[in-house]
Amino acid sequence: MINVALESLSVEEKLRMMESLWDSLFYAAATIDSPNWRGEVLAEREQGVSNGTDQFESWEIAKETLRNQLT
Template identity: 45%
Template sequence: MTATGIAELPVAERLKLMETIWDSLCASDSEIESPAWHGEVLAERLRSLDSGADTVSDWKEARERVRNQAKAG
């Protein structure tokens, strides 16, 4: 199937196709390698946490912060 053919499908069918593709990728995760830049980003974030430049939030706090920013903006 071509990209054009996929684009012509109804949204519900495209979502189903996407879920099928995602499931097949998850089933073969040992074959998928993260790009090197993922490791670099993670290392930088850990350095920021270790130095105290960044902090972590649980989901409840993060969600509330995003909601407040959306209301203000």
Template identity: 35%
Template structure:
């Protein structure tokens, strides 16, 4: 399969190409890598901590502000 010189494409065409690839990948599960067991375990642990109230949460605006301050873009 021949690939066009992606670097030379205009941004709009690059975005369209990326969207087409993403759409194709979203509908194709065969051959996709499995989620590792450790990752599933971590997600389950985090959900349990949230449900039990031991995991602190923040409103989105507060979290966004904190992230921006930590990144130095406040």
């Protein structure tokens, strides 16, 4: 295990470290079990779309909505 004082790292170093962690998780994805609650949440969302109480919006609209909320 690697212990790093995060405060001592530059933003660029932290981003590189995060990228390495995500790459490592990506390549190990087949061995990682998804928790049961995720399947339950997905089933609830599918049910909401099926019965018309929920709907999808395009990624572009979602990004614009988030940008507007943050400004």
